[in-house]
Amino acid sequence: MYVSGTQIVLRTRPVIRASLENFELVTMDVDEPEVGQVIVKNNWMSVDPYMRGRMDDTPSYIRPFELHVPLEGGAIGTVVASRAEGVSVGSTVSHFAGWRSHALLDATAVTVLDAPLIDSQHYLGLLGTTGLSAYVATTEIAPVRQGDVVFVSAAAGAVGSIAGQLARMFGASRVVGSAGGPSKGRHLVDGLGFDAAIDYRAGDIPGQLAAAAPDGIDVYIDLVGGGHLDAAIGAMRVGGRIALVGAISAYQERKPLAMPADFYRAYTSRLMLRGMLINDHMHRFPEWIPIAVAGLADGNLSATNTIVDGLQNAPAAFLSLFAGANTGKLLVRLGD
Numbered sequence: 539m540y541v542s543g544t545q546i547v548l549r550t551r552p553v554i555r556a557s558l559e560n561f562e563l564v565t566m567d568v569d570e571p572e573v574g575q576v577i578v579k580n581n582w583m584s585v586d587p588y589m590r591g592r593m594d595d596t597p598s599y600i601r602p603f604e605l606h607v608p609l610e611g612g613a614i615g616t617v618v619a620s621r622a623e624g625v626s627v628g629s630t631v632s633h634f635a636g637w638r639s640h641a642l643l644d645a646t647a648v649t650v651l652d653a654p655l656i657d658s659q660h661y662l663g664l665l666g667t668t669g670l671s672a673y674v675a676t677t678e679i680a681p682v683r684q685g686d687v688v689f690v691s692a693a694a695g696a697v698g699s700i701a702g703q704l705a706r707m708f709g710a711s712r713v714v715g716s717a718g719g720p721s722k723g724r725h726l727v728d729g730l731g732f733d734a735a736i737d738y739r740a741g742d743i744p745g746q747l748a749a750a751a752p753d754g755i756d757v758y759i760d761l762v763g764g765g766h767l768d769a770a771i772g773a774m775r776v777g778g779r780i781a782l783v784g785a786i787s788a789y790q791e792r793k794p795l796a797m798p799a800d801f802y803r804a805y806t807s808r809l810m811l812r813g814m815l816i817n818d819h820m821h822r823f824p825e826w827i828p829i830a831v832a833g834l835a836d837g838n839l840s841a842t843n844t845i846v847d848g849l850q851n852a853p854a855a856f857l858s859l860f861a862g863a864n865t866g867k868l869l870v871r872l873g874d
């Protein structure tokens with residue numbers, strides 16, 4: 539054995555809503571690496587809304603988490619032992635074996651962040667699939683053009699906060715974000731440069747959207763589904779584009795996502811609705827990274843992270859996504 543560590547396993551599957559009882563923190567022995575393997579001590583891990591779907595034993599685009607086996611997810615760590623050429627002890631790496639203090643991995647499963655361009659935590663947020671999702675949504679799935687009015691839901695969260703800032707960079711004439719509560723709304727307008735914010739928890743999303751974008755919207759980045767998608771379809775201008783990126787309002791439900799209430803309007807307004815899974819777009823990372831780094835450097839992009847300390851707090855952090863506890867990307871810090 540190389541070291542004794544800890545990991546979070548799925549203890550039970552949720553009946554409807556996921557809860558802390560579904561998770562268990564257990565100790566584990568990490569074996570010595572074999573030839574071609576490394577041991578990574580994790581420093582940061584990501585908790586993401588899509589992980590809720592993996593807790594159910596139902597067929598989906600990604601296989602379910604297995605019971606009594608450590609969960610998976612994006613992580614950043616330091617190589618503490620290596621028997622692999624090209625991955626030296628001390629390297630900072632990204633990989634997909636989060637939810638554990640240490641990971642024994644084939645070297646092919648890690649990406650060395652040779653000379654991290656910015657603080658390594660951002661490789662799970664702005665420089666990770668979070669930032670890439672916002673970039674692909676606003677450039678390819680529902681491309682933002684000069685002068686567009688753009689609406690983003692879950693706009694104070696990880697993907698939404700970047701999508702709104704990118705819409706501005708790409709020439710939107712007006713960017714409207716939806717978030718839960720007045721303080722998140724202030725963050726959108728005062729901190730991130732959105733033109734207006736709506737508080738969906740105050741109700742009447744269509745009315746608030748009409749007030750914030752009186753001439754309608756051209757692009758909607760949907761991260762929430764449900765009433766937000768209904769309201770957006772009702773507000774779209776002819777020829778508008780909708781990126782179907784996420785539907786977090788339905789993830790804790792045990793029923794299929796409802797069809798938009800007035801879907802016929804998508805026909806008559808000649809709308810384009812396109813779904814997205816970021817796994818199809820990983821080849822765009824080399825294009826995205828320099829844009830993200832430059833955006834941070836010149837102040838056009840701001841990356842907010844909400845940090846929770848301790849692997850033992852990762853399940854609560856994950857569940858808090860569904861209550862909107864985070865602003866920006868929610869990360870768990872495991873140690874330095």
Ligand SMILES: NC(=O)c1ccc[n+]([C@@H]2O[C@H](COP(=O)([O-])OP(=O)(O)OC[C@H]3O[C@@H](n4cnc5c(N)ncnc54)[C@H](OP(=O)(O)O)[C@@H]3O)[C@@H](O)[C@H]2O)c1
Nearest residue numbers: 692695696697717718761783784785786787814815816862
């Ligand atoms: N298609 C893909 O490949 C892809 C990739 C990344 C993410 N996504 C999706 O994008 C969405 C956002 O993901 P993220 O990682 O950026 O998470 P996030 O926005 O940082 O966190 C989730 C946020 O959703 C909001 N929320 C939770 N329940 C809600 C509800 N019932 N109605 C409205 N808002 C609700 C909360 O903010 P409030 O305080 O505003 O409620 C919360 O902060 C998710 O649907 C996710 O599955 C998809």
